[in-house]
Amino acid sequence: MRTLEKITVVGASLAGLRAVQSLRREGFDGEITLIGAERHSPYNRPPLSKAVLRGDDDVALPGAEELGENWLRGRQAVRLDKEGRTVTLDDGGSVAYDGLVIATGARPRHLPGRPGRVFTLRTLEDALALREELGAGHGHVAVIGGGFIGGEVASTARELGLRVTLIDSGRHPMHTGLGEAASAWLSSLHTRSGVEVVSGVRASEVEEDGAKGVRVRLSDGRTLTADLVVAGMGVLPNTEWLDGSGLAVGDGVLCEPTLFARGSSDIVAAGDVARWPHSLYGGAMIRVEHWSNANEQGALAARNLLAGPAEATGFDGVPNFATSVHGSRIQTAGLPHLGERAEVVAGTPEDDRFAVAFSRDGVLVGAVAVNSPKDLIKLKKGIAATAAWQSVYDPR
Numbered sequence: 001m002r003t004l005e006k007i008t009v010v011g012a013s014l015a016g017l018r019a020v021q022s023l024r025r026e027g028f029d030g031e032i033t034l035i036g037a038e039r040h041s042p043y044n045r046p047p048l049s050k051a052v053l054r055g056d057d058d059v060a061l062p063g064a065e066e067l068g069e070n071w072l073r074g075r076q077a078v079r080l081d082k083e084g085r086t087v088t089l090d091d092g093g094s095v096a097y098d099g100l101v102i103a104t105g106a107r108p109r110h111l112p113g114r115p116g117r118v119f120t121l122r123t124l125e126d127a128l129a130l131r132e133e134l135g136a137g138h139g140h141v142a143v144i145g146g147g148f149i150g151g152e153v154a155s156t157a158r159e160l161g162l163r164v165t166l167i168d169s170g171r172h173p174m175h176t177g178l179g180e181a182a183s184a185w186l187s188s189l190h191t192r193s194g195v196e197v198v199s200g201v202r203a204s205e206v207e208e209d210g211a212k213g214v215r216v217r218l219s220d221g222r223t224l225t226a227d228l229v230v231a232g233m234g235v236l237p238n239t240e241w242l243d244g245s246g247l248a249v250g251d252g253v254l255c256e257p258t259l260f261a262r263g264s265s266d267i268v269a270a271g272d273v274a275r276w277p278h279s280l281y282g283g284a285m286i287r288v289e290h291w292s293n294a295n296e297q298g299a300l301a302a303r304n305l306l307a308g309p310a311e312a313t314g315f316d317g318v319p320n321f322a323t324s325v326h327g328s329r330i331q332t333a334g335l336p337h338l339g340e341r342a343e344v345v346a347g348t349p350e351d352d353r354f355a356v357a358f359s360r361d362g363v364l365v366g367a368v369a370v371n372s373p374k375d376l377i378k379l380k381k382g383i384a385a386t387a388a389w390q391s392v393y394d395p396r
Contacts, residue, residue: 001026001027001028001306001307002306002307002308004028004030004098004099004305004306005030005031005098006030006031006033006096006097006098006099007023007028007030007031007032007033007097007098007099007100007101007305008032008033008034008035008087008095008096008097008099008100008101009032009033009034009035009100009101009103010035010077010087010100010101010102010103010104011035011036011037011101011102011103011104011105011271011273012034012035012036012037012038012042012067012071012073013036013038013042013043013045013103013105013271013294014042014044014045014061014271014291014294014295014298015103015105015270015271015272015294015295015297015298015301016034016036016042016101016103016270016271016298017042017061017063017064017067017298018270018294018295018296018297018298018299018302019101019103019270019298019299019301019302020032020034020066020067020068020302021063021066021299022298022299022300022302022303023302023305023306024066026302026303026306028306031070032068032070033070033071033072033095033097034067034068034070034071034072035072035075035076035077035087035089035095036071036072036073036074036075037074037075037076038073038074038123038124039073039074040124041060041061041064041067042061042063042064042067043059043060043061043124044059044060044061044291045059045122045291046291047059048121048122048123048124048126048127049121049127049149049152049153049156050152050155050156050324052124052127052128052131053127053130053131053134053153053156053157053160054156054159054160055131059124072089072095075089075090075091075093076089076090076241077089077090077104077241078090078241079241079244079245080100080241080242080245080247081245082245082246082247082264082267083246085097085098085100085266087100097266098266099266099267099305099306100266100267100268101267101268101269101270101298101301101302101305102242102253102261102267102268102269102270102273102274103269103270103271103273103294103298103301104237104238104239104241104273105237105238105271105272105273105294106122106235106236106237106238106272106273106289107122107235107236107238108120108121108122108231108232108233108234108235108236109231109233109234109235109236110231111144111203111206111231111233115206115207115208115214116208117208117213117214117227117228117229118206118214118228118229118230118231119133119228119229119230119231120230120231120232121149121153121230121232122235130153130230133228134156134157134160134162135160138162138213138227138228139162139163139227140162140163140164140165140213140225140226140227141153141154141157141162141163141164141165141226141227141228141229141230142164142165142167142214142216142224142226142228142229142230143157143164143165143166143167143229143230143232144167144203144206144216144229144230144231144232144233145167145168145231145232145233145234146166146167146168146170146172146173146174146190146197146199146232147173147174147177147232147234148174148321148323149232150166150168150173150230150232151166151173151174151186151190151323151325152323152324152325153230153232154166154190154195154325155193155195155324155325155326158193158194158195158326163194163196164194164195164196165195165196165198165224165226166190166195166196166197166198167198167201167202167203167216167218168197168198168199168200169199169200169201169202170183170199170200171183171199171200172184172186172187172199173186173187173190173197173199174186176337177332177336177337178330178332178336178356178368179336179337179339179342179356179358179368180342181342181344181349181354181356182330182349182354182356182368182370184349185349185352185354185370186325186330187199188349189325189326189328189352190325190326192326193326198218198224200220201218201219201220201222202218202219203216203217203218203219204217204218204219205217206229209225212225213225213226213227213228214226214227214228214229216229235272235289237251237252237253237272237273237275237287238273239252239253239273247261247262247264247267248261248262248263250275251275251287252269252272252273252274252275252287253269253273253274253275254275254276254285255268255269255274255275255276256276256277256309257276257277257278257279257283257314257315257316258304258309258312258313258314258315259274259276259297259300259301259304259312259315260304260305260309260312265308265309266305268301268302268304268305269301270294270297270298270300270301270302271293271294271297271298272287272288272289272293272294273287274287274297274301275287276315278316279314279316280316280318280334280365280383280384280386281335281338281365284338286319286335288319290319290320290321291321292317292320292321293317293319296315296317297315297317300313300315301315318333318334318380318383318384319332319333319334319335320332320333320334320376320380328352328370328371329370329371329373330368330369330370331368331369331370331373331376332366332367332368332369332376333366333367333376333379333380333383334358334364334365334366334367334379334380334383335365335366336356336358336365336366336367336368337366338358338360338365338366339358339359339360339365339366340359340360340361341358341359341360342356342357342358342359343356343357343359343389343393344356345357345375345379345389345392345393346369346372346375346393347370347372347375349370352370352371353370353371353372354369354370354372355367355368355369355370355372355375355376355379356368356369357379357382357389357392357393359388359389362388363386363387363388364379364382364383364386364387364388364389364392365383366383367379367380367382367383378392378393379392
């Protein structure tokens with residue numbers, strides 16, 4: 001372990017929490033300053049679009065007691081002086097460091113003009129505000145974006161007895177991430193569960209319509225009205241505060257395989273904001289926005305910061321995520337969108353239980369499993385081993 005005295009962690013969500021915990025467990029006894037834009041203790045975001053909307057407020061992440069006294073709540077980093085090794089805060093103060101962990105996460109994409117009665121879902125405050133509206137007697141919710149947030153909100157709103165219209169620009173919801181078979185099945189599941197699915201169009205304009213609620217104009221010329229709109233159109237990494245710092249950014253903080261920021265020996269990044277070359281995919285630059293990635297990267301980035309670039313370990317974990325929609329569990333591993341070939345290797349979509357293997361040049365690059373966790377585990381191991389899918393599921 002090299003000698004560091006002051007480590008600053010910017011971002012107090014999951015990746016930041018894991019970084020602080022890892023630093024202490026690795027024996028770092030110097031000063032740690034944690035900077036967090038929210039005033040809450042670190043909390044679990046996946047329940048926000050499910051359990052919290054249904055009334056369960058238990059989102060605590062164990063370990064907040066390990067964050068120490070130098071935890072600056074409700075403060076945002078606004079500038080990085082890489083040469084002077086200081087982080088400037090939104091109140092004008094500054095924090096010095098000799099080691100820096102960037103874990104500033106991402107923020108939702110917003111509709112132009114941010115019209116009223118349009119909600120996004122990223123923070124606990126977002127979830128509580130949306131929950132209040134969902135319970136306020138509205139009858140119809142329009143969800144823009146059929147990704148995992150949009151799908152989960154649509155599912156929860158149906159559980160609450162609301163009419164739901166799901167608008168997605170793809171061929172089917174989550175078509176890019178799940179492939180044809182699984183996304184077509186998902187579209188069918190939404191429909192069977194009472195969701196009106198409008199695919200292949202974009203929301204071109206959203207505006208309040210007086211007492212009628214919200215009017216959504218679609219790119220094909222149609223118009224629909226709803227009582228409120230939830231926009232689940234993806235996220236943008238929080239890197240604006242790094243402008244002018246000299247740190248390389250581009251859809252995230254550009255990192256080495258070890259999660260050190262490019263050209264830096266004292267800055268690492270982790271979680272939704274980190275973009276790094278993945279060894280399983282020929283060094284392709286990827287950024288992963290899911291819980292398990294933030295959980296693992298936060299810990300490794302901190303360990304690598306202590307070790308230094310020469311002794312650091314590359315991050316090569318298989319990306320994975322899971323979502324629950326209308327009572328069904330959907331899991332992915334790897335990067336299915338990189339596959340040139342997709343094979344249903346277990347079960348059938350008609351039975352609501354199946355798995356799909358995605359391969360490129362004969363090698364597994366991704367997998368999707370619906371209500372089939374054992375198949376997902378098997379395929380994930382094959383992806384990590386860069387195996388041919390036939391060696392995992394013998395086609396005979």
